[in-house]
Amino acid sequence: MLQSWVIVLASFVYLGILFAIAWHGDRRADAGRSLIANPVVYALSLGVYCTTWTFYGSVGRAAANGVGFLPIYLGPTLLFALAGFLLVKIIRIAKANRITSIADFVASRYGKSQMLGGLVTVIAVVGVIPYIALQLKAVSNSFTILLHYPEIIMPAKTGAVPLFQDSALYVALILGAFTILFGTRHLDATERHEGMVAAIAFESVVKLAAFLAVGIFVVWGIHGGVADVFAKAAASDSARRLASADFSGNWGSWGSLVFLAFFAALLLPRQFQIAVVENVNEDHLRRAIWMFPLYLFLINIFVLPVALAGLMHFPTGVDADTFVLTLPMAHQQEALALLVFIGGLSAATGMVIVETIALSTMVCNDLVMPVLLRWKALGLAERADLSGLLLEIRRWAIALVLVLGYLYFRVAGEAYALVAIGLISFAAVAQFAPAVIGGLFWTGGTRIGALAGLSAGFAVWLYTLLLPSFAKSGWLPEGFMTHGIFGIDLLRPQQLFGLTGLDEITHCLLWSLLANIGAYIGVSLLRAPDAREARQASFFVGGDAAGLPGWRGQAGVQQLLPLTARFLGQEKAQEAFARHARQRGLAGIDALPGDADLVHFAETLLAGAIGSASARVMVASVVEEEPLGLNEVMNILDEASQVRAYSRELEAKSRELEQATAELRAANARLTELDRMKDDFISTVTHELRTPLTSIRAFSEMLLDDPKADLAERKRFLGIIVGETERLTRLINQILDLAKLESGRAEWTVAAVDVVEVIREAVDSLTALYAEKKVVLELDLPVEDLFVLADRDRLMQVLINLLSNAVKFAPTVGGCVKVGAGGTAAVVRVSIDDNGPGIVAADREMIFEKFRQVTGDAGVLTAKPQGTGLGLPISRQIVEYFGGRLWVESEPGQGARFVFTLPRREGDNAQK
């Protein structure tokens, strides 16, 4: 029932489905609803890494040396652990520079060298050809084997089959035609192929499903589980070696395979295409970092059991590379066998499509077009639309790659197992590693260094790996292998300089990378990078191109104006450009020449909006004629504005911090001052208290010691004691009063008070004192009432204080105190004049401090008190509490005038 038409029909139906998916994917992309803007699709499309090598070859490899198939998948797992900064860095650079291939990447890094781009392209094409051949071999073999169902017959040696009966040729033709139809339908400026990626992701699902189906069938359909497979294998002659024995390979070659696969998963043209160029959003990488290794794990989970089952079932006569297909066939599972064939087809088509599209882009952009554009006779440089020609070149490039792949298959395909063919390609692309990785982290690498390194590595690879593969198939003389070129034994290709004991891959890797890295570093260090290289190096290594030599390129208004307008807005940009044109004496914007001056102007204009580094990158994109996409623009803008927001926040925070520090410092100073004042106050108070106490004690002792003192003496002493006691009481009362006032705990009874009336009352209460001292008291009071809002008793306290002060300092003869009151609309003013000695200017404020007094005669401060030294401070506290002021006006010898004002109670005139 598995007739050839069924197989062919199934194949074409499958290819048709791929087409439909790709078409749908492209349509969705055009509609702006991308099918592949999804991390899972991205991770699955990375599965293009698994080709027929994985699908058929892994089992073959496992049958030969057990776990030896695994390094190829452990390497990429390790790579993706580093993807967080390695791949992200490459993706960012590629997007910002509109890089479309690995050749473009290397060329761009070393100063946009066309020569370098061409060399990378040649290495990639030549290096990948064995890999293409591998796919052709696998598909044509599986087709041929399936065709003979139910018999299991290995395909004949290819060399024995006439060209036109070789199924591999037809596979190559069909794959070529399909890829051309598929990949070059239209030209996309970004070289992104959304439809293709969707189809590749689908293929990844198909091949994984097919392989898991075979694995499940073999493990649980034929045998009784994984442990059972191993147990039976341990008991069988043909498989025992694998099931129980140790790993037969050597660890050196194991390590070199891990290393190779690590770089292959990054540097193979198709991996670069899918992982970097087709990456929609770098956030997708977050999930792909673990999903892609998981995919690799799943597709390998049944490899060893299938290999063991195959070895048990076919001890001889069947190529282990075909076990995946031949085991279901041997158990008459037609549908499963067909599914496996389709799975293998999907693995092959996925690889061939992406690889050849990537290679054709490189061949076209980096090899053919530079030559054609220089070929003046063709006049291509003047043609406006080259897209048709570009597509044509790409189609031919795809055909060429497949033809070369087929030729390699005819020439060398039989000498190797699938995996061995693939490894030749891996070793070739590993030559890109020094230039790419060095270029990302070392600014010193130069164009000639990269050229030298790549050439040397490629040459060694050709000599030690590719040419021997021809020799082994008999296309080169046997002597080449055994005696070296020109019969020089030291130059035997796989025992170079007499180095033996390594497998051919490790041998090639060792010598080629030694030559490659040595030449890259050595030649790079011959001279310093030129300005162009330095600029690119700084952009690739550090991510920006600021601070480097000025613009050499040119760009016209038509590029710079839209660029500026994107950030500044259309109107503003137009206006600025028009102003610039006027300044240069030109008619208008369109007359501006596209010179360095204009570029500089645009950069400066942009720098104001997005920062100088970003502006430089932005302008660089048009100056280098690489218009940036909206995404990159938005990213740069986003970052710039974020940075600005952060720095604004930071500024504000540091301002707040400074302010808080200043406040704290002031508060601290105030606290220290208060502390000092408290200490002063306490020491003063104790001193003040001691004076009357000493006096009381002295007189009491005198009374005690001298019982015979006469009555008059006793009376005098007792009088003094009573006086001092009164003074002590007054002092303590006043201290308590002041403490209350200062702490704000004093009780106030605020009401409308007539100042004139309070003055009269105070004067009345002091009449006796004035009479006793023989001081004249003159009143100069207005007839109308002066109302203020105050506590009557406190106001009285102030007045009595000031009046008793005045009488204290008035001269004993001819003393005169005048009390005046008046007011404006806003304040009431009360003054008390004496004709005493007056106060020197320096002391006028001092007297309002606690315990400071002036003596009656000298007019200088003294600690020898006549009063308590607290009256004035208390009075000032009270006046200020009511919103007024208390001060003294005086000249020495001219008497003193104490004045206080209080705010007048509003509307009291109206009330009256």
Added chain:
Amino acid sequence: MMRSRLSVQRLAALFLLGCVLFNYPLLAIFGRGGQLFGMPALYVWLMGSWLVLIALMAWVLERRKD
């Protein structure tokens, strides 16, 4: 992506761990033969440590921000 520098460093540490797990000399220890769960010890070790490494990578990237 990779907003957290810490995630990148954790992944780099996992890379180093992987380099140790998947190479000589650890592999040589398991490669001397012997069985685990009825399978060659080396095979069990490789597949097991591989899966653990992938799980750790997923854990670093997928767990909720703390």
